[in-house]
Amino acid sequence: MSESYGENIQVTIFGQSHAPAIGVTIDGLPAGEEIDLDELRAFLSRRAPGNNAWSTPRKEADEPEIQCGMANGKTCGAPLTAIIRNQNTRPGDYANLRTVPRPGHADYTAYVKYDGSADMSGGGHFSGRLTAPLCIAGGICKQILKREGIEIKARIQAIGGIEDPGDILTEEIGTDFPVIHVEAGAKMQECIAKALSEGDSVGGIIECVVTGLPVGLGGPLFDGMEGRISQAVFGIPAVKGIEFGVGFASAKLRGSENNDAFCIKDGYVQTETNRCGGILGGITNGMPVIFRAAFKPTPSISRPQKSVDLTTGEETTLEIKGRHDPCIVPRAVPVVEAAAAIAVYDALLGRRKEENR
Amino acid sequence: MSESYGENIQVTIFGQSHAPAIGVTIDGLPAGEEIDLDELRAFLSRRAPGNNAWSTPRKEADEPEIQCGMANGKTCGAPLTAIIRNQNTRPGDYANLRTVPRPGHADYTAYVKYDGSADMSGGGHFSGRLTAPLCIAGGICKQILKREGIEIKARIQAIGGIEDPGDILTEEIGTDFPVIHVEAGAKMQECIAKALSEGDSVGGIIECVVTGLPVGLGGPLFDGMEGRISQAVFGIPAVKGIEFGVGFASAKLRGSENNDAFCIKDGYVQTETNRCGGILGGITNGMPVIFRAAFKPTPSISRPQKSVDLTTGEETTLEIKGRHDPCIVPRAVPVVEAAAAIAVYDALLGRRKEENR
């Protein structure tokens, strides 16, 4: 425990890569919310592996099958469960992973934690495939949030050290390859292709912004929006860091450089700058919430790597076969949006408890 | 909701800066655990304001009074509540903060969230003073963890861009000013003094390491150690970023550069490097857990700042009087240790549920 996220909705993700299905249950969704399944499918297709250099050739329809929780196109108040059947399973590829753990993967830690009983075929419950049900939950939250005027978008901010300059708030993000500057995107794709050709992988940074938020979501101490969003975003495998607003850079600044002055704009209290990333004292201040998440390079590389044989206790060399993304960052962009959507919607519902007097 | 942290213990922090008391309740502490109150006081004194350049001149004994949960020097199985009475309160200093919010503070967001009913005197529930009860809870967890061979230590890794080089794992950390290299520390103190003399403040980074961990704490997805520790650490006011292992730097690396090869050392499975910060697939791998948290500069500065008057809706200039730290980073070092201790102990108790067969 626990695969669950949320105080006001409860999102529980289940499934293993090569089990009959993966899926998600969302409990606590208010009744009467329309869910556009085509829009949901379109959102999911953004993380689906595609015909390009940077994603695994494994093909999955990733068709979400709503089992319950809806009636007449709307939520009905009962928990919503959706599953995705695993079709294209090739357990043979992973036969040697049980006893020789892949560096950078959960093979070893799962082996010990589950005392040899883990189902690690295809990465099992640790597979990147589990981000598909996360996207189902997040996609549903996104649709509801949008009707409340809250929008969430993310972009690749960097891959392998190559940055996409641009301003996520004001500039348009590409659809095929989610960057603002096409040239930066082209360089990133070259970087990925080069890594792939060398049997290697590469990491990156995803930036996400949430606009249209009311003042007052989140709360002090452990209730803060930073902690709430972090817990959701660290639920995405491969994330190793997160920062809000100017984040780590604020550690180099003085208060006079970092504080955001309050002003009146369009009749509302706003801040002139947004170095705090839209969060003060753990609470949204009405400005856009901005954060960045660091993704480590995919640990699955085809180069020989040093590992140990857990049965013999001896060091050995491992060569990983199978289908892997040389860089998961492009496909992770909607996943970050999904995690943010879940965290924000959960906080929004929590806010209603205190407001409605 | 919620000021509470934890799945297996539940740490609830309460209090406002100028209310009768602040404090903490820890529910779920196993019975029979010795708590050395002198050691706890010594731990708390590390965050207490002192006679130095970098901390507020406000003096508080910060004496924790255990109200219940102990008998004969040991936990008794009932919830442990400790309070710290607020003695040196000077609410007058903050009289003008109610309607003119301080930039970078929770004044405005709390004003809206609590609909004008927030007690913001001295920062209220958002005050840095609330990290004292966090340290009580964390200090108690630290003592218990130490008996299990798990130790936690933190240092100032940077202030105002000045870094402490050194290796936190192998080198000794100073006690007066918690850095490894005295010269780096001296430069940081100069940096703080300069900011103070200019009516300003400065931010920094704290690095923390947890050693002696067993393999198997945490879990996949939302159960991961990164998310668990983040939620605790973002509970500390002023934290705006966190990263594990090489963290954001891993986004620039290739898989072959970032993966930690498994090896056999002293008869145990270990990794040759520790770029993952001791966590794989959200689960501890037996190597030290290492993370860094970015602290923004204290928003309270004595320079005039632009703000708005919430009653008139007009822009105005604010000058903050009162007692404030020009840099909270030195005093925040034990607070980061405390947050880590709570998160780790909670995960350790959770681990027992699956192990004990």
Place this chain on the structure above:
Amino acid sequence: MSESYGENIQVTIFGQSHAPAIGVTIDGLPAGEEIDLDELRAFLSRRAPGNNAWSTPRKEADEPEIQCGMANGKTCGAPLTAIIRNQNTRPGDYANLRTVPRPGHADYTAYVKYDGSADMSGGGHFSGRLTAPLCIAGGICKQILKREGIEIKARIQAIGGIEDPGDILTEEIGTDFPVIHVEAGAKMQECIAKALSEGDSVGGIIECVVTGLPVGLGGPLFDGMEGRISQAVFGIPAVKGIEFGVGFASAKLRGSENNDAFCIKDGYVQTETNRCGGILGGITNGMPVIFRAAFKPTPSISRPQKSVDLTTGEETTLEIKGRHDPCIVPRAVPVVEAAAAIAVYDALLGRRKEENR
């Protein structure tokens, strides 16, 4: 929120009577626990509608399909999700229930709560069918508990005022009709048949006993075993009361009549009597936990009943067609066992956190 039960495992039940599927997710099951699917099916078949006087003629295979959470016949540490596909759906029968609520049912309250968006076809999420996934979760917990020496059994203690005398602890319970005394069972069946022939239904009481429990499960105040078991048992539709040990009868006794004297038996501390139902101060005392749950008569009866039309706001008369049990008590016996198993296993896992030092 919340359809979930548990602090240490988390059981989430989902589905509507006429949706594609109903099911359950159990998070937090320790890895390596064998699950015998045949035994699980046999347990589920005890609540399945049968060829007899007292159950609905609706036929469902109620075949649980494990979607994930297992590998090689054992739990693998990942959440276990099982679904039961709804095959024999006849939504037409319920067409008139949307606007004319059935007395004693959730039709009206669900209508208001979900603002007209509830899926009440076949009772929707409120259907007795949802006790099938409860039995999946409980059946799995029962299997694990049995290996720890903890056994759970229940019987019909009364139907329509006809009581089964006998002692649940020492006497054998029938399998076809779960009572101790065959004659009492025959009278109960007559009572049910008579009610059915008169277009009516009848209620009853189920008694449940848990043996083999260690001392120390549960805790004081809100952590007590009575509250934990109650929350699980009230999760079963139609339960309107619960009592532990002598229960309501203890309200008539004196302390000297109600207290259970401690004694030494077989070298262990035991109590001479067990009026407290195996729970003292909310904590198991090692004696069998005994409780009784009161089931109201099935609200679905074929007699005309007075109701209102929610669209016109006028009073009207309702005649319910469809398939209904004249008495759900016989089929609810395994459901009560399942609820008890979930509550006890959750408490047992919680106990491990404090023990394992």
Place this chain on the structure above:
Amino acid sequence: MSESYGENIQVTIFGQSHAPAIGVTIDGLPAGEEIDLDELRAFLSRRAPGNNAWSTPRKEADEPEIQCGMANGKTCGAPLTAIIRNQNTRPGDYANLRTVPRPGHADYTAYVKYDGSADMSGGGHFSGRLTAPLCIAGGICKQILKREGIEIKARIQAIGGIEDPGDILTEEIGTDFPVIHVEAGAKMQECIAKALSEGDSVGGIIECVVTGLPVGLGGPLFDGMEGRISQAVFGIPAVKGIEFGVGFASAKLRGSENNDAFCIKDGYVQTETNRCGGILGGITNGMPVIFRAAFKPTPSISRPQKSVDLTTGEETTLEIKGRHDPCIVPRAVPVVEAAAAIAVYDALLGRRKEENR
């Protein structure tokens, strides 16, 4: 874990009978709610021991000291903590209880659970005194609920088998001794006095009604109002049973006798009778919620009782000295109201999440 109750507010009770203090923290109270401390004191005084035959001669001021969570007479959005200092402690009386457990008490189960480290002086965390902080939390919730038109009242329905006839909904309840019929009350007091004079104690039943509830609180399955209220009420030591509406009696009825017909009254949908106790499908139906809780007789009696010496493992005879109530039922009446208030207010806040669209 856990001494906490609630999904939307979180009520955590702490303290031991002879520790410095007992108290409660309520997290999640919306800001801006007035709390009348005199009214709260008056509510608490209803459970205070008094100058009468049926309560312990131990005198405690039971003065609640609000430590935080309020400002200017209103909740301020931060957690509210109140403590009651233990003044009149006489630990000597209980010296022999450590190794010879009192029948009917938690002495033995706590001894085992906490491995000899429990603080059982005066009953420790299991003492009836812990119902005082429960009343603080409940009293605060009652005040807020009253402003929403929701009122809660309870009465002694029976003591030692002597019943108070009357209708709790329509008739007035006495203040000195909370029954409707003075004569029934007089007989109950005689019954208590007789038990006391014989060194014995006696149990009883408390009936509670909640009026003014909106339709829609609670939910299906584990979210039902019966389970929510039960969990709160079983948090009161000595409660061994609970039933809603006609409760156990419904087990003897037919559906046609038990169903409550819907009708239109005063322009609203209501039910002609209220056998379901205001709850259908786990959800409030707008009618009064009615329940009864069975209290066992106080286990502390002055007659010699058989027990065992846990140090020697031998059977022995125990005589309990000290101050005890011969019947806790009269003092428990406000405690039941408090538990109901907490459960109802928590459900009311939960309802706001789904409503406010």
